[in-house]
Amino acid sequence: MDDVTRQAFATASGVLAAVYMALWMDLQDPYWAALSVMIIANVDRDALFTKGLLRIVGTLVGVTSGYVMGQWMEGMQSMQAASVMIAAAVGTYGRQRSAYGYAWFYGGLSFALLILYTMVQPQDLYAFAHYRTYEILIGVLCGTLANWALGPRAGELPAHILAQAATTTRDNARRQSFIAGLGALTIIVTWALFDLPQLPQVLISSLVVLDADPLATRHRGAQRIFGCIIGGTAGILVVLIDAADQWWWTAALFLGVFTFSRLHLSKSPNAYIGTQSAIAYLVTLVSLGPPTTLEPPIDRLVGIIIGVSIMTVLVWALNPPKPPQPASAAMTS
Template sequence: MFFNYAIGLRTSLMVTLASVIALIVDADDPWWAAMSAMTVANADWTNVWRKGIQRVIGTIAGGFSGYWIAVAVKNYEVFQMIAVGCLAALAIYKRMASPNYAYAWLMGIVTAMLAIYISLLEIDLLFYLMVDRTITVAIGVMTAAVVSYYFLEETSLGVGVGPYLTPNIDTMDKSWVIALCLSGAAVAMLAPIIYVGHELAAMVQIIITSLVVLYGPVVSVKKFALNRSLGCLIGGLMGFGLIGLGLQSFFWWALLLAIGLFFLASVHHGKSYWAYAGTQGGYAFVIAALASAGPVDNFNQVIDRLVGVVLGAVIAICVLIVVRIWQGADFPDIEHINQKKARKPRVKKT
């Protein structure tokens, strides 16, 4: 089932509500609320609760630790690069080694890395920006929880989550795990260099994309890369269309936002190979729509996000290939094909 319209409608409602609330409280980055609501959206109430708590706790812990790390290394560029590299490697490893709390680890470390990246430009505003991010994340999570509770309090429906995989790190090739961690660290340290000439959003998307893509076995890396790239392209184009209209009416802007989210969320909750593309498309769409805190045409934010996503996926794969060659392994796709052939039982000819 490619679309799931029933759950897509509910997700559209909660993300739109989260966006409006974030705009009402005048959050600096209101799209974090919308992204948080879409991230924790799930057909099962217990999953909404579990994922929401992990996102909030991870954000708070990451913001607190990241703030103090950023303050400690603010005048030492070498230590700043080492810090983000180590954090990226830790994020990739813990996502695979701690599946029950993988999302909390990912959100916590991403927030900590974000604090360090922000400190490169705006150390004086760092504390305020971390508090603002935590509040907007909490708005999105609470909105998703309330909507889910009233719609699905008595249900235990399941939902397809597309390419999400829970890899067993104990069964994975140790050299592959090391390659993923080293590649993530390298991309994290390269991001501030590549980001020059773009907004902070581009640099952040480079590292977030690399952490998403560099996860699990070879087939998982390929799937995440394809889904994230395609989803961001579609969501970005939809966002261009919305902000290109230059709507000044908040009602019509919110209505079109909800309609776009309905389509993307329906894909997001489907059970196809491309379900994760709907997730990423939703992220790109809300960032474009909320880039100017309402119905104002501003293309810069969505362009920077798309640039960052494309660079992040390409750089992550290229660095991974270089690391695998350095390890003496085959090209990743060839290696995966060889592993499949090795597992395929031989049939004797008669």
């Protein structure tokens, strides 16, 4: 069995373990645990371990600070919107310039989500902070253990933390962080005017797709929407066949994640379609057990598409027509 297939098997196994553990603990959104397994999946154990650890650190810092600030800013909509903008901008800049950018990004994202909850459902702020932390911890733990037990380097000694080089120049990182902040504000205003569904999902989708290279952002945005259609359609078909059957739901969940993970982990230029297909598949199929209605997952899918569309338009409008000079070239010139 090749490394990609082994890791896809480990990822699907980790997703099942995370979902059932989250259900056993009666957590609010078990699909967040499943998504955490999927997002850190990597054939390289060091890369997987690094992403998992930084995701935990960023989440803990972002959730804690967001909870404290969210309580203080409840009812202060202008300050809440400004805080979300700043968190999106700082997280995006750190993601592209820091050696541990993944922690910066998820710290900023978690902080922004907590502030959004003070705007949308302030009475549920503590519950969201509490459940979100446990869902991420469970997902990272299950994904890491599944990789250790079943992945390409099964049974080897613990992995090491990898620092990454800056992915772009300071000027371009500042430009992309400005776009991230403006995109966050645009999403909040659009939500307020048109009562959009799933505001947190809209914000997450918009920021995740933002790349240091504007051309990559455009390409990734198109792949994200295409992946949403593929994964969402597959998930809806599973629900329509017989989602209430626990065995069918479990088998379909495993096989779907395994299939999409193989593309996600490959070196194909279309690998991100596999990533997004798996994400859409999970948010469609995973609720508090097998889904009983299509409305919540469809709302989440709509949120993803709206977020990607808004950010893609801003990237097209605010970036220069030519791609920015690579960081390595800028340092040697």
